[in-house]
Amino acid sequence: MNHLKMTIKEGLTANNVAVYQKEFEKILTEIDDFSELILDLAGNDNIDSTGVTFIISVFKRAKAMEKSFRVVGANADVQMLFKLMKLDQFFEMSD
Amino acid sequence: MVIYETTFHSTFELVDEKAKEALMMLKAREIDWMSHTLFKINFVLRELLNNAVEHGNAFDPQKQVFLRIESKDQLFIFTVRDEGAGICTELTPTDEGATEKLPRHDKAYHAICANETLERLKHSTDDTETDVDALADRRRGLETIKRLAFELTITGNTVVATLDLSKEAMQ
Numbered sequence: 339m340n341h342l343k344m345t346i347k348e349g350l351t352a353n354n355v356a357v358y359q360k361e362f363e364k365i366l367t368e369i370d371d372f373s374e375l376i377l378d379l380a381g382n383d384n385i386d387s388t389g390v391t392f393i394i395s396v397f398k399r400a401k402a403m404e405k406s407f408r409v410v411g412a413n414a415d416v417q418m419l420f421k422l423m424k425l426d427q428f429f430e431m432s433d
Numbered sequence: 434m435v436i437y438e439t440t441f442h443s444t445f446e447l448v449d450e451k452a453k454e455a456l457m458m459l460k461a462r463e464i465d466w467m468s469h470t471l472f473k474i475n476f477v478l479r480e481l482l483n484n485a486v487e488h489g490n491a492f493d494p495q496k497q498v499f500l501r502i503e504s505k506d507q508l509f510i511f512t513v514r515d516e517g518a519g520i521c522t523e524l525t526p527t528d529e530g531a532t533e534k535l536p537r538h539d540k541a542y543h544a545i546c547a548n549e550t551l552e553r554l555k556h557s558t559d560d561t562e563t564d565v566d567a568l569a570d571r572r573r574g575l576e577t578i579k580r581l582a583f584e585l586t587i588t589g590n591t592v593v594a595t596l597d598l599s600k601e602a603m604q
Contacts, residue, residue, distance in 0.1 A: 349449065351445075351448075351449055351479060352445040352448065352449075352479070352483050352487075353444075353445035353446045353448065353449040383472060383475075384475065385476065386476060386479035386480060386483060387476075387479075387480055387483070387573050387574040387577065388483060390573065391573070414469070415468065415469050415472035418469065419472075419476065419577075422577060422580050422581070423573065423577060
């Protein structure tokens with residue numbers, strides 16, 4: 339498999355992150371045959387710093403597994419936030 | 434003028450619910466909101482409320498979080514108060530050169546912590562200040578609020594974030 343794509347459909351907020359984290363860990367125990375991990379945030383503009391921390395944890399996990407990582411579907415506001423937090427220097431993001 | 438006011442128990446689910454209600458009340462105002470301004474408000478509001486639930490009230494569902502949103506001319510003022518010891522107990526251990534500080538609960542300590550926090554936030558606007566590690570697990574929220582052009586005032590366990598809408602148009 340070339341890439342593994344995870345899509346976040348609900349808000350990337352503190353009340354949802356624990357569920358995302360659990361699902362993410364479950365997927366990684368089942369699937370290892372990929373070279374790139376893609377996080378899709380399409381249609382999602384509801385985000386808080388706990389959500390940002392989740393994305394960082396996914397990035398760190400991908401890096402530890404020697405996989406590439408990028409964020410897609412990020413709208414202009416989300417991209418602005420990531421740049422403000424200087425996360426754009428660590429991984430690629432696009433709309 | 435008070436736009437929205439509520440008190441709720443300390444859960445992230447209620448933060449989500451109250452933040453959505455607050456945004457609806459703001460959108461209902463006769464203001465030509467820019468989408469990035471509402472995005473910023475949503476982020477900052479959630480940050481303040483999450484901080485109150487997690488670090489202020491330590492997820493104690495019996496402790497409450499108070500939120501008030503009011504407007505004065507072009508200023509939008511977000512006041513969040515919890516029943517905890519204040520956010521200083523989270524922030525100070527990571528300050529450069531600071532030794533470990535244990536949480537305390539007297540009012541004098543609250544005042545000192547609030548002042549320390551404000552001073553740190555003021556100094557962090559200096560170009561010489563080393564940026565907070567972008568991948569660090571802590572301190573990200575308050576630093577980001579500052580970078581989003583909200584003015585912060587912290588007194589004990591009450592945080593007031595003020596957004597000047599007249600400056601938003603220039604961004």
